[in-house]
Amino acid sequence: MRTAVLRSSIAVTGVLALVAGCKAQAVEGGRAAPPLTSQPSASDSSRLPTDASSRPPTDNASRSPSDDAEPTGSATPSPAAPKILFSPGDSSKDVRELQARLRQVAWLFNGPTGTYDDTTTDAVKGFQGxxxxxxxxxxxxxxxxxxxxMTHEPGKWELYQFGGQPPAKPDPRCMKGRVLCISKTSRTLAWMVDGKRLMTTExxxxxxxxxxxxxxxPVYFKSRHHxxxxxxxxxxxxxxFSGGQAVHYSEDFAAHGYAGxxxxxxxxKDExxxxxxxxxxxxxxxVVVYW
Structure with a gap:
């Protein structure tokens, strides 16, 4: 009788130990641990169910694809694609700087114009390749x-050697009447009538x-084919407007920009x-010429 009671006590103790062991495995730092997705080693066989029908399959042919999948969240994320800053069709001061820098490394020979055109796209492709x-x-x-x-910050001459710089604030002398308002600072000519700018050109x-x-x-003489x-x-x-000085079209300016x-x-330069x-x-x- 005493022996039977002792055996029963040992069996109960074993069951309690097994249950306690399962609970400890299921919790890590107060959070539920992810389920095991690979077959435990032989040393963990005491944690497996004793019913053969409930054991994980060992035959690879009977395993489903999900059996070999990594646990959720464990896969290494692919690196994010670089952010696009400028694209074909864009037009801005930043695009003008891009073009000026591409000129420095001899991938672009026109402009800068400030517009991301086909020539700029080809230059960027060449630089990337x-x-x-x-x-x-x-x-x-x-x-x-x-x-x-690979480049230095372009100066104003590099950025606007083919024009495109915004016009300067009009001189006060340009605000009345019909005026060719010419700024040496911005290198622009504004055609103004009674303070309203009607046209701007480099x-x-x-x-x-x-x-x-x-x-x-004053404009004192005009000559179309001078x-x-x-x-x-x-x-x-x-x-x-002043002796032999005149406002006129320049083919050289159109071809070479501010290099001359x-x-x-x-x-x-704009005919x-x-x-x-x-x-x-x-x-x-x-005619008003000012800095």
Missing amino acids: KRGLPRTGRTDTVTWQRLLN VRFGSEYTPTREGVF VSTLYDSPMPYAMF ASHGCVNV EKIAKLFAQVRNGDK
């Missing part, structure tokens, strides 16, 4: 950082040795705009 980056033609954070590391001026005069002048007698060079759409200079005249301007400006209209 040379450095083993995906040739997307779009400027992402990785491409931009590589370009920054211009360049004379060199250090042949500077464009500053001040207030040729300089002093330099034997064409001056189409010339509007003279005039002999004192105000050069305009379509100066043609319209020439048709509107009258003799006697005011």
Whole structure:
């Protein structure tokens, strides 16, 4: 009788120990532990159910694909794609800087224009391919950082050597009447009537040795097909305002941007705009040249 009681006590103690052991495995740091997804080792066989029908299958042919899947949340996430900063079709000062930097490393030879056009897209693709980056033609954070590391911050001349700089605030002398308002600081000409800006175009001026005069002048002579007698060079759409100095179209400016200079005249690079301007400006209209 005593022996039977002892055996019964031992059996109960074993069951309680087994139950206590299951509870300890199921909790980690106060949180429910994820379920086991792989077959336990032989040393853990005491934790398996004793019923053979409820044991995990050991035959690989009978295992489902989910049996070999990693626990939820344990897979290493793929790295995020770099953020796109500029794309074809964009137009901004940042795109102008991108183009200026691409010129520094000889991937772009036109502009900057500030517009992400096909030429810029091809230049970005070439730059990316040379450095083993995906040739997307779009400027992402990785491409931009590589370009920054290889170039210096472009100055105003590099950014606006082909024009595009916003016009300066009009000089007070430009606010009344019909005025060709010309800023040397922004290198722009604004056609203004009674303080309203009707047209803006990029211009360049004379060199250090042949500077464009500053001040207030009248347009005193217009010549559509003028040729300089002093330099034997064409001056189409010339509007003279101070001696031999005139506002006129410059084919050299259109081709080379601010890399050159005039002999004192105000050069305009946009032929379509100066043609319209020439048709509107009258003799006697005011010209204001200022910094």
